[in-house]
Amino acid sequence: xxxxxxxxxxxxxxxxxxxxxxxxxxxxxxxxxxxxxxxxxxxxxxxxxxxxxxxxxxxxxxxxxxxxxxxxxxxxxxxxxxxxxxxxxxxxxxxxxxxxxxxxxxxxxxxxxxxxxxxxxxxxxxxxxxxxxxxxxxxxxxxxxxxxxxxxxxxxxxxxxxxxxxxxxxxxxxxxxxxxxxxxxxxxxxxxxxxxxxxxxxxxxxxxxxxxxxxxxxxxxxxxxxxxxxxxxxxxxxxxxxxxxxxxxxxxxxxxxxxxxxxxxxxxxxxxxxxxxxxxxxxxxxxxxxxxxxxxxxxxxxxxxxxxxxxxxxxxxxxxxxxxxxxxxxxxxxx
Amino acid sequence: xxxxxxxxxxxxxxxxxxxxxxxxxxxxxxxxxxxxxxxxxxxxxxxxxxxxxxxxxxxxxxxxxxxxxxxxxxxxxxxxxxxxxxxxxxxxxxxxxxxxxxxxxxxxxxxxxxxxxxxxxxxxxxxxxxxxxxxxxxxxxxxxxxxxxxxxxxxxxxxxxxxxxxxxxxxxxxxxxxxxxxxxxxxxxxxxxxxxxxxxxxxxxxxxxxxxxxxxxxxxxxxxxxxxxxxxxxxxxxxxxxxxxxxxxxxxxxxxxxxxxxxx
Numbered sequence: 001x002x003x004x005x006x007x008x009x010x011x012x013x014x015x016x017x018x019x020x021x022x023x024x025x026x027x028x029x030x031x032x033x034x035x036x037x038x039x040x041x042x043x044x045x046x047x048x049x050x051x052x053x054x055x056x057x058x059x060x061x062x063x064x065x066x067x068x069x070x071x072x073x074x075x076x077x078x079x080x081x082x083x084x085x086x087x088x089x090x091x092x093x094x095x096x097x098x099x100x101x102x103x104x105x106x107x108x109x110x111x112x113x114x115x116x117x118x119x120x121x122x123x124x125x126x127x128x129x130x131x132x133x134x135x136x137x138x139x140x141x142x143x144x145x146x147x148x149x150x151x152x153x154x155x156x157x158x159x160x161x162x163x164x165x166x167x168x169x170x171x172x173x174x175x176x177x178x179x180x181x182x183x184x185x186x187x188x189x190x191x192x193x194x195x196x197x198x199x200x201x202x203x204x205x206x207x208x209x210x211x212x213x214x215x216x217x218x219x220x221x222x223x224x225x226x227x228x229x230x231x232x233x234x235x236x237x238x239x240x241x242x243x244x245x246x247x248x249x250x251x252x253x254x255x256x257x258x259x260x261x262x263x264x265x266x267x268x269x270x271x272x273x274x275x276x277x278x279x280x281x282x283x284x285x286x287x288x289x290x291x292x293x294x295x296x297x298x299x300x301x302x303x304x305x306x307x308x309x310x311x312x313x314x315x316x317x318x319x320x321x322x323x324x325x326x327x328x329x330x331x332x333x334x335x
Numbered sequence: 336x337x338x339x340x341x342x343x344x345x346x347x348x349x350x351x352x353x354x355x356x357x358x359x360x361x362x363x364x365x366x367x368x369x370x371x372x373x374x375x376x377x378x379x380x381x382x383x384x385x386x387x388x389x390x391x392x393x394x395x396x397x398x399x400x401x402x403x404x405x406x407x408x409x410x411x412x413x414x415x416x417x418x419x420x421x422x423x424x425x426x427x428x429x430x431x432x433x434x435x436x437x438x439x440x441x442x443x444x445x446x447x448x449x450x451x452x453x454x455x456x457x458x459x460x461x462x463x464x465x466x467x468x469x470x471x472x473x474x475x476x477x478x479x480x481x482x483x484x485x486x487x488x489x490x491x492x493x494x495x496x497x498x499x500x501x502x503x504x505x506x507x508x509x510x511x512x513x514x515x516x517x518x519x520x521x522x523x524x525x526x527x528x529x530x531x532x533x534x535x536x537x538x539x540x541x542x543x544x545x546x547x548x549x550x551x552x553x554x555x556x557x558x559x560x561x562x563x564x565x566x567x568x569x570x571x572x573x574x575x576x577x578x579x580x581x582x583x584x585x586x587x588x589x590x591x592x593x594x595x596x597x598x599x
Contacts, residue, residue, distance in 0.1 A: 052442055053597035070594070074448045082446035088439040092346065104338040105447045141443075 001064055003028045003149050003180035004049065008058030011044050018044035020204040021058065026182055026197075031175050033195035033212070034184040041204040042184040043085055046153050049182075050082055063149055078106060081147035085154045085184075087138030095122035095129070095137050099144065107145040114140045117170055118163075131158045139167070143174070150174075152183040156190045168194050189319040192216060220297030222320045228311035231290040238306055240298020248290045289313065295320060339444075339454065343461035351465035354423060358415065358469055359476045365411050366480040369403060373486075394540040396562050403486035404565040407477070412496060412561035418536055420469065421507040421555070425532045427465065428511025429524035431458040432593060436519050441598050452590045455516070459586055462508050470497045470504075488565065496564045499571070502578035506555045507532055509585030516593040555581065 002025040011019040018041045026032040036042050048055050049062055051073045059068045065076035089098045099111060099122065115122065118136035121129070129137070135158040142150055156164050171181060171194045185191040191198075192212055199209040220240065233244040296303060300317070307315070376383060387397060396413035399405035432455065435441040444454060474490075474497045481488045511528035518524040532555075539554035551557050558574035 052445055077448040084442045086439055101342045
C-alpha cells in the first residue's frame with residue numbers, strides 16, 4: 001500500500017490553476033522530495049493532503065485514508081506528523097505549553113529525545129523565539145507522537161547549516177526506522193542527501209518523478225572557471241559540457257580595481273567590501289583573462305584533466321540550481 | 336475532549352479578570368454616586384427624564400431614575416451590560432477562529448487529529464471563562480454595594496438579570512463567531528460583529544412603538560429587559576429561550592461554514 005497517494009489533484013483558485021491534474025504516490029518507508037520553484041503549487045498539494053482545503057477535482061489518500069473525508073482523515077492524522085512552511089504558534093505561551101497541548105491530543109512519547117536534537121528553548125515564550133527556534137519547535141511537534149508518515153513543507157528553510165545537517169542525519173535515521181517522509185523544497189541541494197525519489201512540479205503540473213541519482217546525473221554541475229589567457233569556448237569541448245559562455249577581458253580581473261581600493265581604503269570602504277576579497281586573491285597575471293560558465297554532466301576528472309595545462313585563477317563547481325534544471329530539461333514543455 | 340477549550344480558557348483568565356475588575360469598578364462608581372444624585376434631586380428626580388431626548392431614553396431603557404432599581408436598569412444594565420459587555424463578547428467571539436487563520440496558526444491546529452467542528456465548539460466554549468467571571472462577580476458587587484449605600488436591591492432580581500442575560504451574551508458571542516469563520520482577518524470580523532450588534536441595539540430601540548416594531552424581532556436586545564426584571568421582578572423565560580435557540584443556531588451555522596471552508 002502506498003503511504004501517500006495523489007490522484008488527478010486539481011485546485012483552481014480562479015485566477016490561478018495551482019494544481020493541474022497532479023498524480024503520484026509515495027511508497028511506505030520512502031523519503032520523497034516534492035520540488036519546484038516558489039509558487040509552483042507545492043504547498044497547495046500539501047495543504048490539500050492535510051485537509052485544510054478541498055480539491056477542485058481529484059483527491060488523494062494518506063496512510064490509506066481519504067483526504068476529502070474529514071472523519072477518515074482524522075483517523076489518519078493520529079499517525080501523521082506535519083510541519084507547515086511557516087510554523088506559527090501562540091505568541092504569548094511558552095514552547096512547553098505548545099508541546100503540552102499537542103501532547104494532550106496526539107501523544108508525545110518521543111518529546112524528550114527530540115528536544116535533544118532540536119533544542120528549542122521550551123521555557124521561553126514563543127514571542128521571543130528566533131525563526132530557527134520556531135522551526136525546531138515545529139520539528140519536535142511533528143515527530144513527537146512517533147508518526148508513521150511525516151509531511152513537511154520546506155523543512156530546511158530557516159535552519160542554519162549546522163541544524164540542516166542535523167536534520168538530514170535525523171531524517172536518515174528515521175528512514176531506517178521505517179518512517180515515510182514527504183517533504184517539499186525549492187532548493188534541490190538542501191534535500192538531495194535525504195531523498196530517495198523526487199517529484200518536480202512547475203506551474204501546477206507535475207513534470208517528472210524520478211530517483212534522485214537519475215535526476216542528479218541528468219542535471220549535472222554548474223561550473224564557473226577563470227583562466228589566464230585568451231581562451232575560446234572550444235577549449236571546453238568535452239563530453240558533458242553544455243551551454244558554454246566565455247568572455248575575455250584585458251589586463252587582469254574585472255574586479256581588481258575594487259580589491260585594490262579595499263586594501264588602501266578607509267575603514268568604511270573595507271567594511272562594505274566582502275572581507276575575503278583581498279585574502280583569497282589568486283596570483284595576479286599579466287595579459288588577458290577568460291571567464292567561462294557552463295553546465296557539466298560528464299566526469300569531473302576529465303574536466304580537471306582538461307584544465308591541468310592552463311593557469312586556473314578560480315574554479316567553482318556547484319550543483320545546478322533547480323531553476324537551471326527546469327530551463328535545461330523542461331523549459332520547452334510549457335512554452 | 337476539551338483539551339482545546341481548557342488550553343484557550345486558561346489563556347483567557349487574565350483578560351476575564353481585567354474585564355470583571357473594570358465592570359465591577361464601573362458598577363461601584365454608578366452605585367456610589369446614586370445617593371448624592373437621588374438626594375439632591377429628591378422627588379423631582381424623574382423630571383430629569385424629560386430633559387433627556389426621547390430617543391436616548393428609549394435606547395438606554397431609561398424609565399425611571401426615582402429608584403435604585405430603575406437607575407441600575409438603565410445606566411448599568413442597559414448601557415454597561417447589554418451594550419458594552421455585549422460588544423465585548425461579540426469582539427471575543429469574532430477573534431476566535433479568524434485570529435488563528437490570520438496568524439497562520441490554524442494549519443498547525445488542524446494538523447492535530449481534531450474535527451473542525453470540535454475546533455469551533457471548543458474555542459466557543461473557552462468564552463465560558465469571562466462569562467462565568469463577569470456573571471458571578473458583578474452581581475455580588477451590585478448586591479453588596481447597594482446594601483452599603485442604603486438603597487438595597489433584591490438579590491434575587493440581580494441574580495435573575497445576570498442569569499437571563501447569559502443567553503444574550505452567548506448570542507452576541509455567536510454573532511462574533513459567525514463573523515470569525517466568514518472573514519479571514521480578525522480585525523474585520525471584530526468590526527463587523529461589533530458593528531452588527533450596535534446596529535441591532537439601536538435599531539431595536541428606534542423601531543419600538545413604531546409601525547416597524549416587528550423589525551426589531553431580530554435584535555438580541557429585545558429579549559432582555561432589565562427594567563422588567565429589576566423594577567417589576569418579571570422574568571421573561573420565553574425570551575431567554577429564544578436567545579438560547581439563537582445561540583445554538585449561530586454556533587451551528589459557524590460550524591457548518593467552517594467545515595466547508597478552505598483555510599487560506
